[in-house]
Amino acid sequence: MSGVCNSQAGRFTASSGGIAKGEPMATPRNRRPDSGPADLTGMLLRNVPPHNLDAEQAVLGGVLIKPSILDKLGVELRRVDFYDPRHQMVWEAMVGLWRDNKPVDLITLAAALTAAGQLDPAGGPAHLAELAGCVVSAANILHHAGIVRAMSKRRSMAGMGRRIIEIAYDPEREPAEFVAIAQMASDAVLKDRLDTHGETPDEFLDPYTTYLEKLEQSGGGGVPTPFWKLNGLIRSFMPGEMIVVGARPSHGKTALALTFAEHAVGLGHPTGIFSLEMGRHQLLNRMFSSGAGVAAQRFRDGKFSDEDWSRIYAHCQRMKQMPLRIYDKPARKPSDIRAACRRWRQDGGLDIVFIDYAQLIPPDGHHQNREQEIAAISRSVKLMAEDLAVPVVLLAQVNREVAKRKSPKLVESDLRESGAIEQDADIILLIQPWDRSGREDIQFTQLTVAKSRNSMTGDVPVAYNRKHVRFESDERPL
Numbered sequence: 001m002s003g004v005c006n007s008q009a010g011r012f013t014a015s016s017g018g019i020a021k022g023e024p025m026a027t028p029r030n031r032r033p034d035s036g037p038a039d040l041t042g043m044l045l046r047n048v049p050p051h052n053l054d055a056e057q058a059v060l061g062g063v064l065i066k067p068s069i070l071d072k073l074g075v076e077l078r079r080v081d082f083y084d085p086r087h088q089m090v091w092e093a094m095v096g097l098w099r100d101n102k103p104v105d106l107i108t109l110a111a112a113l114t115a116a117g118q119l120d121p122a123g124g125p126a127h128l129a130e131l132a133g134c135v136v137s138a139a140n141i142l143h144h145a146g147i148v149r150a151m152s153k154r155r156s157m158a159g160m161g162r163r164i165i166e167i168a169y170d171p172e173r174e175p176a177e178f179v180a181i182a183q184m185a186s187d188a189v190l191k192d193r194l195d196t197h198g199e200t201p202d203e204f205l206d207p208y209t210t211y212l213e214k215l216e217q218s219g220g221g222g223v224p225t226p227f228w229k230l231n232g233l234i235r236s237f238m239p240g241e242m243i244v245v246g247a248r249p250s251h252g253k254t255a256l257a258l259t260f261a262e263h264a265v266g267l268g269h270p271t272g273i274f275s276l277e278m279g280r281h282q283l284l285n286r287m288f289s290s291g292a293g294v295a296a297q298r299f300r301d302g303k304f305s306d307e308d309w310s311r312i313y314a315h316c317q318r319m320k321q322m323p324l325r326i327y328d329k330p331a332r333k334p335s336d337i338r339a340a341c342r343r344w345r346q347d348g349g350l351d352i353v354f355i356d357y358a359q360l361i362p363p364d365g366h367h368q369n370r371e372q373e374i375a376a377i378s379r380s381v382k383l384m385a386e387d388l389a390v391p392v393v394l395l396a397q398v399n400r401e402v403a404k405r406k407s408p409k410l411v412e413s414d415l416r417e418s419g420a421i422e423q424d425a426d427i428i429l430l431i432q433p434w435d436r437s438g439r440e441d442i443q444f445t446q447l448t449v450a451k452s453r454n455s456m457t458g459d460v461p462v463a464y465n466r467k468h469v470r471f472e473s474d475e476r477p478l
Helices: 040-045 053-065 067-076 085-099 106-115 124-133 141-168 176-190 201-217 228-234 253-266 280-292 306-320 334-348 370-388 400-404 419-424
Strands: 004-006 011-013 242-247 271-275 324-327 352-356 392-397 427-431 442-452 458-465 470-473
Touching: 053 067, 053 085, 053 124, 053 141, 067 085, 067 141, 085 106, 085 124, 106 124, 228 442, 228 458, 242 253, 242 370, 253 271, 253 280, 253 352, 253 392, 253 427, 253 470, 271 280, 271 334, 280 306, 280 324, 324 334, 334 352, 334 370, 352 370, 370 392, 370 419
Parallel strands: 242 392, 242 427, 271 324, 271 352, 352 392
Antiparallel strands: 004 011, 427 442, 442 458, 458 470
16 A cells, blocks of 8 residues: 655655554654754763764655665665664664665555564654655765764764773773774774775776786785795785794794794884793894804803804894884783884884784783683784784794694694684794704704695795704705
8 A cells, every 4th residue: 555745744644564644743843952963062061972863864864765875875874873773773674675675665664663573662653754754855865874974983982982991990901902992993983984886997907007016026025034935835924914833842933933033124124023922132142143143052151252242243233223123021912012013113114023922912801711812812913913914923832732642743723722823824834843852053844834825835844053043944955
């Protein structure tokens, strides 16, 4: 059956769809005091979240006039963008009809709300009639939708502000969490909603060819490793990737990370190192042994020759020119690491990050068990890599039971508390164990690329230089 909307009489009459005959339509005089243009100062004083009910009504009324606008707004506006719970229900019903390729009008809308048991909670027939009569044109609907989105973002920011206040009064929370949440609020303002316009070849091909030219100039992009055979498998450490390096205790995790880091710095890539296990002096001992060519034993017994001192001072001068940051404070949470990385990127750039190691990172929140903690840490590191658009190399322990089994070769599932780490990692590198009882300065082993989301897996022969605590290419003849 059909319905008739008589704007002069202010009545909507229908014989089906849940709207009663002769129900009066609301007028602007009937609106609530806070339904007019947004008075943000007044809302603040009344402790009311930011909103604009006029804009919400204009959007909903505009859809009833021009349902085809849902092709754009149906994926750009969300239920939570509307402040009034009645408008949330009406919008959800409208989008549901649109997704089912059904007409969107007062009759179908009322029927959909009735079927969902939401007609009365959505304001009843009177409110639907009010929406239908509150606008005479859909010409400004996109502008009104922008107001609705902006108010939604303001509410999100207000909510984050309340979280910051709660954290400030919680003695168990760290100040660095303020920075992380404040940055999230800033990102929410700077990031626009998902663009559903799509792009034509005329729009996306020029940026793509520019990207390819830059890729060619950079030799493939990302941060390469010092091992050409490894680069042949994974190409390089790419922005946004989480690279996990796993090994048994005392089998070179930190040495490999520093080998990667020194190579990156040598190529001019701004590099950040978070050492949660070793203090700064221990870390520098290794870096000077490797970079200056001074035997590691000298840094343990303090017996330096004149030549050693010459090498150390020369390496000091080189290091002063390196784009390197070292952070050696223990028990740093993911939010601390993220905040430091943001600061480094602003101060002098950041191309790659190393974290030593996963199991020493305390989680930001409280979790029921260790597996959930590691999962939260792993996910935080992966999101940080994506957000900062840099590769993050995360060191990780393997399970102790590995030493008890017959086959010594490490596999992906050997990573300790590994479920989430395996899932989140883009690349997993495993340092295969070797016989550490030997006295040779050079010991040979393999790096296994156990997982590579966007490239190849395989084994790479490497040599561990025990005298200078670094990994080198295994150039032995086959």
